[in-house]
Amino acid sequence: MSEQNNIQKLTTASGKPYYEHENSLTAGPRGPILLEDFILHEKLAHFNRERIPERVVHAKGTGAYGKFTVTHDITKYTKAKVFSEIGKQTDVFLRFSTVGGEKGSADSERDPRGFALKFYTEDGNWDIVGNNTPVFFIKDPKKFPDFIHTQKRDPRTNTKSATMMWDFWSLNPESLHQVMILMSDRGTPVSYRHMHGFGSHTFAFINKDNERHFVKFHFKTQQGIKNFSDAEAGQMKGVDADQAQRDLVEAIDRGDFPKWTLKVQIMTEAEAATYKWNPFDVTKVWSQKDFPLIEVGELELNHIPDNYFAHVEQAAFAPAHLVDGIGFSPDKMLQGRILGYTDAQRYRLGANYEQIPVNRCPFAVNNYQRDGAMRMDGNGGSNPNYFPNSFDNIRADEAYKEPAQNLGNVVADWYDRNAPGEDDHYTQPGDLYRLMTTDEKAATVSNIIGAMSGIAGPKRDEIINRQLCHFFRADIGLGMAIAQGLGVNISAHAGSMQPAATM
Known part of the structure; x- marks a missing residue:
């Protein structure tokens, strides 16, 4: 086939081929531009909209695709299909980030690092949206906007403010555990490859017998821990502000695939009721002497996306994205993030953000969500957009019903609104x-x-x-x-x- 036959025509977004990509339509060679030049309108209008709102937190980051491989059997704790058998592999996408900085900030800032992992499982996408630390600064979601404000810019000077940060921390002693980690050299990792990742929150495992255990997730780097000193981190800001991004891309491009070992801590409901610390307090850890690490599998990153914006910038993670066999806990910060993160993604990317390829479940998705900006599929075609209905064959599978949670004086469950005593509708x-x-x-x-x-x-x-x-x-x-x-x-x-x- 000739080179001429391989040429692709330049077109508008709607597919119309056109020629004048570099010259505007004018009244004479030196005259004003005519309103008729719709190609100019399209180019400028799209350019003006190329930047979606950056993340309020975790704005600066990098990401890669990879795989997770099960190496040890934990099916007695969870029925999650991602852990169903030794050797099972699941595709993943992992985004690393700093927390407080804007998109143009330096990778070597003293800051926690985000560790957000998406598993593409046959039961839906499962997100672990964690950090490189096992704890956090606060334990109630009502404090989150205030805390993040102190990590951003002063309203008057528009500069970072040590006064704001330390004022908040001094008024919230619960932050001390995380502050100690942040102020150590762990606050300035050399690269994303050389740090651990944590789910941080307490989650739940549910097994085939509907027994619940509480769980914490630990991703242990196989590359070893490496941190900058404060002086080295400061110097790196001036040498290469994108040093961590560059490190990950170059390592994977040369075949040096970074790996982490997933380990979990397991706590029974009875142990949770009597443990010396509140096991759902994200400012505290579980002692590994009391609850030893159990090895589960290996995470490997092996592919850099071919377009940063399409994959990394549009990647959307949320603790609300769980799968059968994995549940929530009464962790207050986790409960707040269930709403906060999905709401942030809908604001940033639109109501249909889960149809963007990096966020889309590669397996069957059936629901009654319709319309909204940037709908990328057939919008349900002519099928009903309500449930229950008499026309389709979509059914709620009782096998996926989660067990009730005993919260002491009350039991949290999905109570039947038409149970006996509530069923006289006539x-x-x-x-x-x-x-x-x-x-x-x-x-x-x-x-x-x-x-x-x-x-x-x-x-x-x-x-x-x-x-x-x-x-x-x-x-x-x-x-x-x-x-x-x-x-x-x-x-x-x-x-x-x-x-x-x-x-």
């Missing part, structure tokens, strides 16, 4: 009908018949009969009048005519 509607005058009854019946006459399609009779059963249970006379008006054989509903008190 007495009061029937009483209302019986309170109506003869004319009011006639008008109501007529209105219902008129509205239900609009039901159409192959499920028409099924829907009408189901609704008639409700009317019969409320009042037999009401059901009979509506059935007659719709031309339905009343004898077919004889078994549904019992009054509400006998249901």
Whole structure:
């Protein structure tokens, strides 16, 4: 095939081929530009919108794809398919970051490092959104905006402020554990490859018998820990502000794939109830003497994305992204992040952010979410956008129901809103009908018949009969009048005519 045949035509975003990419349409060679030049409009308008809002925290970062391989059996603790058998491999994407700096800040700043990992499992995407430290500065999500404000810029001077930081820390002694880590050389890692990663929060494992254990995740670097001294970190800011980004890219490009060993700590519910520390306090660790590390598997990064923005910048992580066999705990900071992170991603990337390739589950996704900016699939086609319905075959699988949580004086569960004692939906509607005058009854019946006459399609009779059963249970006379008006054989509903008190 000739080189000419391989040439691709330059086109607009809508696919129209065009030629004048470098010269604007003008009235004469030196005249003003004409409004007609829509190519100019498209180029400038898209350019003005190339920057999406940067992350409020963790704005500066890098990322890579890789794989996770199970090396040890932990199926007695969790039914999560990602851990189902030794040797099982799962594709992953990992984003590293600093926390407080903007996108143009230096990689060697004294700061915690983000360690956000996405597993693409057959039960959906699972995110561990952690740091390179096992604890955090605060333990209640209401403090999070205030804390982050102290790590950003002073409202008056627009500079970083030691006063703001230490004022907040001095007023919140719970921060001391993390402050001690931050102020050690662990606060300035040499590279993302040479640091550990932690889930930080307490999560839950649920096994095939619906038994719950609490768990903490530890990713131990196989490259060894390397940190800058304070002087070295300061010098590196001036030498190469993107040093950690560059290090990861160059290491993977030369085949030096970084690896981490995943280990977990396991705590029973009974142990959690009596442990000397609150096991759900993210400012504290679990003693490894009390709860030894259990090896699980190996994480390897082996592929740098071909486009930073498409993959790393648009990557969206959230602690809300769990899979069957992994659950939450009463960790207050974790509970707050369940809302905060998904909300941040919807603001930054749009309601359909999980359809962006880096965030998309590679396996089946079935739901009733529709519309919104940048919808990237068929938007559900002609399928129903509500549940339950009489038309599709999407069903909630009871095998994925999670066990209740005993929280001491109360049990947290997904309680049936129509459980016994909450399931009389007919007495009061029937009483209302019986309170109506003869004319009011006639008008109501007529209105219902008129509205239900609009039901159409192959499920028409099924829907009408189901609704008639409700009317019969409320009042037999009401059901009979509506059935007659719709031309339905009343004898077919004889078994549904019992009054509400006998249901």
